[in-house]
Amino acid sequence: EAQVTQNPRYLITVTGKKLTVTCSQNMNHEYMSWYRQDPGLGLRQIYYSMNVEVTDKGDVPEGYKVSRKEKRNFPLILESPSPNQTSLYFCASSFRAGGYGYTFGSGTRLTVV
Amino acid sequence: AQSVSQHNHHVILSEAASLELGCNYSYGGTVNLFWYVQYPGQHLQLLLKYFSGDPLVKGIKGFEAEFIKSKFSFNLRKPSVQWSDTAEYFCAVMSSNTGKLIFGQGTTLQVKP
Numbered sequence: 001e002a003q004v005t006q007n008p009r010y011l012i013t014v015t016g017k018k019l020t021v022t023c024s025q026n027m028n029h030e031y032m033s034w035y036r037q038d039p040g041l042g043l044r045q046i047y048y049s050m051n052v053e054v055t056d057k058g059d060v061p062e063g064y065k066v067s068r069k070e071k072r073n074f075p076l077i078l079e080s081p082s083p084n085q086t087s088l089y090f091c092a093s094s095f096r097a098g099g100y101g102y103t104f105g106s107g108t109r110l111t112v113v
Numbered sequence: 114a115q116s117v118s119q120h121n122h123h124v125i126l127s128e129a130a131s132l133e134l135g136c137n138y139s140y141g142g143t144v145n146l147f148w149y150v151q152y153p154g155q156h157l158q159l160l161l162k163y164f165s166g167d168p169l170v171k172g173i174k175g176f177e178a179e180f181i182k183s184k185f186s187f188n189l190r191k192p193s194v195q196w197s198d199t200a201e202y203f204c205a206v207m208s209s210n211t212g213k214l215i216f217g218q219g220t221t222l223q224v225k226p
Contacts, residue, residue, distance in 0.1 A: 031212040042218035043157075043203065050212055058213070090156060094212060101147050101159040102207075102214055 002027045006091050006105035013081055013112055021076045021108050023091030031094040032074040033058070033102065034066065036087040043090070049074055081112040115140045117206050119217035126194050127225050134189040134220050136204035145207040146187040147214070148178055152200045160202075163187065164209075174198070196226045 004025045013019055025032065033048035035058075045058030049068040063085055065077040074093075078085060088109050092102035120135035138144065148160040161172025168180040178189045187204060204217040 033212075033214065035216075040218070043216040045213065045215070048211075048213055056211070059215075092157075092214070094214075096212065101149075101162050103159075104149075104157040106156045 002103070004091055004093050004103050004105035006089075006108050009106065009108060011108060011110050013110070015082055015112055016080050019078050019081060019110075021078075021089060021091075021110070023074045023076065023105060024072050025074075025093040025103070026072065027093060027095070027103065028071065029093035029103075030071070030096045031102070032068065033092045033094075034064070034074070034076050035090045035092065036060065036085075037090060037107075038087050046076065046089075078110075081110075083112050086110060086112050115206060115208065115213075115215050117204050117215055117217035119202075119204050119220050121220045122218065123221045123223070125223045125225065128196055129193050130224075132189070132191040132194045132198075132222070134202055134204075134222070136187045136189065136217060137185050138187065138204070138206045139185065140206055140208070143209045145209055146178075146180060147205040147207065148172065148176070148187075148189050149203045149205060149216075150200050151203065151219075157203065160189070194222070194224050196224050198222060199224045 034046040035043040044060045047066040049055045091105040094100045094102045116139045118137045145164040147162045149157040163170045163180045171177045202220045207214045
């Protein structure tokens with residue numbers, strides 16, 4: 001089944017403890033992206049990647065890192081999480097730019113205490 | 114800068130009422146436009162998309178949208194809503210050069226049975 005898989009679905013952590021949220025797609029998509037969703041603010045892009053080893057900042061990249069060493073994987077790294085990073089995170093992938101929509105993962109609800 | 118504006122933040126309708134959700138975008142290049150739906154507790158799903166051709170686009174579940182270039186608009190419509198359409202709806206624009214997808218703030222639709 002074609003899908004974007006994120007793990008974990010739920011995570012509670014403490015301030016400053018490094019964490020990684022994994023994202024994997026099995027559709028051979030070139031484009032991958034991370035979003036955070038917050039009430040009243042909609043979805044905001046954190047980072048995106050147009051291909052292996054090609055990444056760029058989105059609208060809210062501060063406090064996050066990404067890497068794209070393989071086409072299928074696009075992990076999101078929080079080196080030192082803070083409470084303002086408590087949010088719902090979505091990974092998404094697209095075949096390429098143009099008339100192709102993004103396919104979204106099921107989301108990761110992160111709470112930083 | 115690219116941006117997407119959704120006019121209605123919260124809409125309440127009775128079943129069988131007609132729906133129109135407004136979306137305006139700001140982008141200078143070739144646009145690809147999308148409407149996504151997020152049912153309670155779920156991830157985003159693609160409703161419909163426009164990238165060229167007929168400006169009236171039909172999507173899943175009886176939804177349609179009309180691209181009006183002169184008004185920079187891409188409004189979502191449905192002639193008769195159902196209780197199961199209760200969800201959050203997001204308009205989005207994608208840059209055909211970078212693949213960056215930008216969302217509006219979302220509209221929460223509540224359909225009363």
